[in-house]
Amino acid sequence: MSTDVRAATSTIGVCWKWVDVEGDPRRAGVSAADQAALETAFSIAASLDAGTDSSTEITVVALGPVAAEQALRGALAAGAHRAIRIDASAHLPSDRVAAALADALDRVDLVVCGDYSADRGSGSVPAFLAAELDAAQALGLIQISVDGRVTAEGAPVVRALRRLDGGRREQLTVTPPAVLSVEGSVATLRRASLPAELLAKQAAIAVLPGPSAAEQHADTIRPFRPRPRVVPAPVGAGALDRIRALTEAGATVSHGETVTLDPPEAAARILAALREWGYLEP
Amino acid sequence: MLLERGPFAGSKNMYGGVVYPRILDQFHPNWWEEVPIQRWITRRSTMVLTATQAMTVDFRTQAWGEPPYNGATAYRPDFDHWLAGKAEADGAVLVTSTTALGLLRDEAGRIAGVRTDRPDGDIHADVVIACDGVNSFLAKEADLFGPGQTEAGNYTVGVKETIALPKDVIDERFGVRDREGVDIEILGGTGGVNGGGFLYTNLDTLAVGVVLKLPALGAQPRRPEEIIADLKAHAAIAPLVEGGTIVEYSAHLIPEAGRSMMPRLTTDGMLVAGDAAAMCLAAGIWLEGVNFAMASGIYAGEAAADALRAGDTSAAGLAGYERRLGDTFVLRDHEKLRRAPGLVLSDRVQHHYPQMIANVVERVFRVENPRPKPGFRRIVREERKRAGIGLRDLARDAWAGIRSFG
Numbered sequence A: 001m002s003t004d005v006r007a008a009t010s011t012i013g014v015c016w017k018w019v020d021v022e023g024d025p026r027r028a029g030v031s032a033a034d035q036a037a038l039e040t041a042f043s044i045a046a047s048l049d050a051g052t053d054s055s056t057e058i059t060v061v062a063l064g065p066v067a068a069e070q071a072l073r074g075a076l077a078a079g080a081h082r083a084i085r086i087d088a089s090a091h092l093p094s095d096r097v098a099a100a101l102a103d104a105l106d107r108v109d110l111v112v113c114g115d116y117s118a119d120r121g122s123g124s125v126p127a128f129l130a131a132e133l134d135a136a137q138a139l140g141l142i143q144i145s146v147d148g149r150v151t152a153e154g155a156p157v158v159r160a161l162r163r164l165d166g167g168r169r170e171q172l173t174v175t176p177p178a179v180l181s182v183e184g185s186v187a188t189l190r191r192a193s194l195p196a197e198l199l200a201k202q203a204a205i206a207v208l209p210g211p212s213a214a215e216q217h218a219d220t221i222r223p224f225r226p227r228p229r230v231v232p233a234p235v236g237a238g239a240l241d242r243i244r245a246l247t248e249a250g251a252t253v254s255h256g257e258t259v260t261l262d263p264p265e266a267a268a269r270i271l272a273a274l275r276e277w278g279y280l281e282p
Numbered sequence B: 001m002l003l004e005r006g007p008f009a010g011s012k013n014m015y016g017g018v019v020y021p022r023i024l025d026q027f028h029p030n031w032w033e034e035v036p037i038q039r040w041i042t043r044r045s046t047m048v049l050t051a052t053q054a055m056t057v058d059f060r061t062q063a064w065g066e067p068p069y070n071g072a073t074a075y076r077p078d079f080d081h082w083l084a085g086k087a088e089a090d091g092a093v094l095v096t097s098t099t100a101l102g103l104l105r106d107e108a109g110r111i112a113g114v115r116t117d118r119p120d121g122d123i124h125a126d127v128v129i130a131c132d133g134v135n136s137f138l139a140k141e142a143d144l145f146g147p148g149q150t151e152a153g154n155y156t157v158g159v160k161e162t163i164a165l166p167k168d169v170i171d172e173r174f175g176v177r178d179r180e181g182v183d184i185e186i187l188g189g190t191g192g193v194n195g196g197g198f199l200y201t202n203l204d205t206l207a208v209g210v211v212l213k214l215p216a217l218g219a220q221p222r223r224p225e226e227i228i229a230d231l232k233a234h235a236a237i238a239p240l241v242e243g244g245t246i247v248e249y250s251a252h253l254i255p256e257a258g259r260s261m262m263p264r265l266t267t268d269g270m271l272v273a274g275d276a277a278a279m280c281l282a283a284g285i286w287l288e289g290v291n292f293a294m295a296s297g298i299y300a301g302e303a304a305a306d307a308l309r310a311g312d313t314s315a316a317g318l319a320g321y322e323r324r325l326g327d328t329f330v331l332r333d334h335e336k337l338r339r340a341p342g343l344v345l346s347d348r349v350q351h352h353y354p355q356m357i358a359n360v361v362e363r364v365f366r367v368e369n370p371r372p373k374p375g376f377r378r379i380v381r382e383e384r385k386r387a388g389i390g391l392r393d394l395a396r397d398a399w400a401g402i403r404s405f406g
């Protein structure tokens, strides 16, 4: 699948989550991670294009109301080639957002996202997006470089470093189609030149229809909360025993368990654990 | 093109808290229907404080609470953002997060634009209007200040705490309703440092601060926030502010010396406006700068447009600016009040008169039966002597006061 021959000019997609704070445009914007994603796309494009006469294009997509275009203009000013706004409420659940983004990016082989947004920051959209695009995913990256090889579609194979718990790192080689998400520390978005800043004020922003109003409001918006965990009534003869049982005081409880499994088995084990703990429906 | 170094207009601006926007009547009739203000000032108090006394002259009028209004408390990030939006709607291009680093000059050495901190950031312009605030680097680079004009003695530092309190508590403590607000200007209460204090009501915060003469502040060991803390602890102020939470602390320089520190306002290809031109009016019972900044900005814009139309942006071509300033309150108020800052910040007005006035009032209203009431003239004479004020000084200050404020 990887070849050494550089094919047609490719596009890198960048997804931005535009967040407005209490409807105030002065405090609206995107996260440092989203900005780092765009800068990462620039540097991937630069390494890809170095010494060739092709030019990798960068498309930035954000989902939100007209006000989100201000952020997209910032992306254009910094050097993105195309900006797309998906006309929808910025408060959709992650899977809907990902589905809408996937429609806009269906012919893009490499997508870079920030791994947290400026509000909730659960970092789930990139994973949903990878699923929608049937692409590989490498999330929470702290370093990205291109490996030199490109796919038949001209998308670069990427070498990435991922943060793991306990200060450990995981090195990945990611072959497109892929969705990457980066931490904010990966790169600082370049400052737009003054002429670019002025041009971007007038630039056209493509607008795609988002999920229909009915779909948008299918879910009521509520605070993010894990599901309640059902705890059986404590057993014990006296109040003290019941309190002991309830608080697990004196019991030897294992806190965490280390398992070594292949990814599919690991995923199954995680789901099983989540079900056991009451976070997912059995 | 409107350059702003902050991320949005108003993000970097700081002041005490009262704007007087009537200058906008001509451009945006009924501006009061949309201006984002906190409260309309309907009560204005001037308070004289000594360590243990307070005398307040309190004025209230409902007329200031209805169109066309008078002053209003407003947050600068709201007000300036709104005003910049007006400029944009009228065709200005606002470029934020962009700092002017210095002036560009043509081969003849004439000012021809500014250099900004963005890549490829030179802006070539026939006219530059420097309204970059107190400490204007552009006006300094253009060498428009005369000797001694930017000495520390011409500046005060204003420091302010914003204190959150529920709206109904503020309404009750200050005796106001709905959008009515209070402006209290304070003489004394600055821990012996020449200056003054202020207390303004926003909707659900108070602005409490002091304005301190720089050399006097530097000559004593206490920090401005300690001076504010003492002001807040004063018996006359504490009940107004207690129980609140400090949500913001800020500080900013004020060009205090008025007309005498104003730079040359026009040079080939450049005009200076607002605090950059020291147009802030800081004369004791008045602390106005935003209206002067707005007006001078308007007149600079008009003069620049005239000069561009006429194809002459030399100092002569831009002369319409100073003509407009001279015809209106901008320079007239400053001319008239040119002695006021010096008088208000003088040691006698700062330290001796407040003590004398407070003592006089304390004695006039003290009932010491069986002693009969003393004569008013005698009390004044005794208290004047006790405060160490010579008759000649009193006469001189009274005359200076009449000439500045009369």
Ligand SMILES: Cc1cc2nc3c(=O)[nH]c(=O)nc-3n(C[C@H](O)[C@H](O)[C@H](O)COP(=O)(O)OP(=O)(O)OC[C@H]3O[C@@H](n4cnc5c(N)ncnc54)[C@H](O)[C@@H]3O)c2cc1C
Pocket (backbone or CB within 6 Å): B003, B004, B005, B006, B010, B012, B013, B014, B015, B016, B017, B018, B019, B020, B098, B099, B100, B101, B131, B132, B133, B134, B157, B158, B159, B160, B209, B210, B211, B251, B252, B253, B254, B273, B274, B275, B276, B279, B280, B287, B288, B289, B290, B291, B293
């Ligand atoms: C404590 C205090 C209380 C005050 N109280 C009042 C009051 O109650 N009422 C009143 O009317 N006035 C008050 N003033 C005075 C008032 O704040 C000023 O007179 C007024 O802000 C002047 O406006 P300006 O636009 O000239 O300057 P500023 O408000 O200082 O604005 C200058 C602007 O230029 C921008 N800037 C500066 N340098 C650059 C650069 N190099 N490149 C790009 N942008 C730049 C800044 O970011 C800023 O937005 C008070 C001042 C202080 C300090």
